[in-house]
Amino acid sequence: MIKQSFQLLRNFSLASLSSFILAITLLAVLYRQQVVSNLLNLTEKNNVILTQFFANTIWQEYETFLSSTQTFSDEALAAHSQTRQINEIVTQKVEGSSVLKVKIYDLQGRTVFSTNFSEIGQDKSKSSGFLLSKSGEVVSQLGHRDTFKALNSNLENRDLLSSYIPIYVNGNNKDIVGVFELYTDVTPLLQEINQTQKNLSLGSLAILTIVYVILLVFVKKSDRLLKIQYQQLEASEVSHRDQANELKEVLDQLEQAKLKLLTTNERLELATSAAKIGVWDWDIPHNRLTWDDYICEVYGVKLSSLTNTIELWEQTLHPEDAPQAKELLSQSLRGEKNFDTVFRIIVPDGSIRWIEAHAIVQKNDRDEPQRMVGVNIDVSSHKLAEAELQRTNVELAHATRLKNEFLATISHELRTPLNAILGTSEILLDKLYGEISEVQKDAIKVIDRNGNHLLQIINDIIDLTRIESGQMKLQYQLTKINDLCENSMVLVRQQAFNKQIKTHLHITSTLPDLIIDKQRIAKVLINLLNNAIKFTPVEGSITLKVTSKVKASKLNYANTESSPNSSQTWIRFSVIDTGIGITQENIQKLFQPFVQLDSALNRKYSGTGLGLSLVKQIVELHGGQVGVISEEGVGSHFWFDLPSDDLPLQSSTPTLPIDSVAPPTQATSETSIVPFCILLAEDSLPNIKTISSYLKIKGYKVIIAQDGEEAIHKAKSEHPDLILMDIQMPKVDGLEAMKQIRQDSALKDTPIIALTGLAMDGDREKCLAAGATDYFTKPVRLKQLATIIEKNLSVGELS
Structure with a gap:
């Protein structure tokens, strides 16, 4: 019996001690893993939020500079005034926080900014954190540094969290333009966690020791004889007093740990308040929603008026955004999507605000959502700025269109009379109307020279407009x-x-x-x-x-x-x-x-x-x-x-050199029996007189049409050998007239030369698409026109 009692106590002691040690170790390890994981996640989210803030401020303001840093050497980039300005902004924003250093990398891995200027220009292209962040992931790495150069001092023996965070264009999650890296000092928090872990282990050890003693007493009591029951009872009372003292010490230690955690939470609240970030917490099983002061301020409600349910938030949603926001919330609870969105709310005074929201869902072992924690950021000012920019762009596009239409009209109205002026002066200088005196010749040259000068001014204005609007190719x-x-x-x-x-x-x-x-x-x-x-x-x-x-x-x-x-x-x-x-x-x-x-x-x-x-x-x-x-x-x-390096050779429409065209014998031969018939469709009487007179002198038969409708009718009735078509005419314009003429099978191969005062980009293509064989911008040089007519008539005769 004595031996059995001894074996029972020994086996109980070994099993209990082993179990207690294993339990304490697992508890300490699990506690540290959970707390450190939560700390890193929270710090990483704070870094993401801080980075988004920097991206919305620094990147938007200095985007042009940060996108052109490849043109600077490392020393020039470090010494650049805008680098100093960015450093001042970053230092001011992170001063007093746990952020020790901020870096910005371009997509090639070059350090284009660092609060430690000596690191500007360093290559991070092979860093795993940079590569993952460049592909769109947020990467955080916990490490220990014996020495570390922070914003204003050198630190020693610090635990740091390095977060690589991608920067997106205009807030979309597709186009990454750079990578932020933030170094956050988590040494005090890890020290607190270590101390709390130690205290928890000691407390657990004390509690389990008490349990062990109780069980041991129970085993002894069951194994002892009734004669020593009183002695066991007395010993048990002494043990209870010891347990009470030990329990009191454990409770004191837990209270101290609670105070430290409260201090940590206070720091986080100060950081989010400084960054204008509101934090909310939703207890899903009990439907209790908790908002901080900043969210209440943004939503325009008082803490005392909260009903503490998710329905309060749903009631504030803008009717147009509510279905999408609610659906995203449901998808997040099911684990299908992250709750990252932007929506509108209607505050009690009736005004509308834009909210950027991010949240995570915590689930239990059965994969059931238990808690949802997130942040809200008021981005109304950014949205208003975007709307204003879009409105300005629309107005600019409208103004540009009106300017182009005005220039096209002015070009046409100036080129049309210039065509008559320069054409008439060309006819007179060529003495096609007869001999002229030297005085007359000099006067006509003055007209021709100044007409060409006016034409050059028109061309310069149109060219300048094309360049400024990006339309010149x-x-x-x-x-x-x-x-x-x-x-x-x-x-x-x-x-x-x-x-x-x-x-x-x-x-x-x-x-x-x-x-x-x-x-x-x-x-x-x-x-x-x-x-x-x-x-x-x-x-x-x-x-x-x-x-x-x-x-x-x-x-x-x-x-x-x-x-x-x-x-x-x-x-x-x-x-x-x-x-x-x-x-x-x-x-x-x-x-x-x-x-x-x-x-x-x-x-x-x-x-x-x-x-x-x-x-x-x-x-x-x-x-x-x-x-x-x-x-x-x-x-x-x-x-x-x-x-002098090779540029891409763009295709251009080949033109035939004028001096290489062989004129047809029919139009120039003195033995011609039947002259070529040309239909001139033109609504300007001076141009009709100038061009028709010139063509008749050259031996052509000329038919006149003063609007598009008449041009279609005469083309179908007279079947001319060639058509000169003005584009802007009454009743039916030249483009529509050419389309209808080409529908007649007898006229589908008749050469049509478009003559127009329009000189804007795309006009030539429109004319050719409508059926024109060739295209001329007024004013037309009559000799050049005659050459092109002869070329087209020669081709038609050969075919």
């Missing part, structure tokens, strides 16, 4: 520099000769060909050469010089399908004169549209002030740069650089 082609420069010099040489100005052309040998819009770059050269001649006195000199140079630069190619990252080889075109020069204070005004520098010069040298503005914008469309060096009274040196 460059037509790239392989261009020889020698041909480009020589052809440009030929066009200005007579003007220079008239002022006894010497012209020089110097081109460095072995320069490569350029892929450029040849016509527009020629226009740039001619403009600069004309300006040099205009502002250079008699017997001065002008030099066009072309050289190559190498410089590091990141180019921006406009209107191309792809853009190379960089180019080092550039071709510099320089126009150097010995003219009147420009004062230094006026150089900055040179390339502004409609600006001339001096009213006295305006009276002496005519001009609109458009030329240099077009020069600058055309060169920049090619990815180039423009500049000027000038000294008043000495002369000016205008230059522009073009990249």
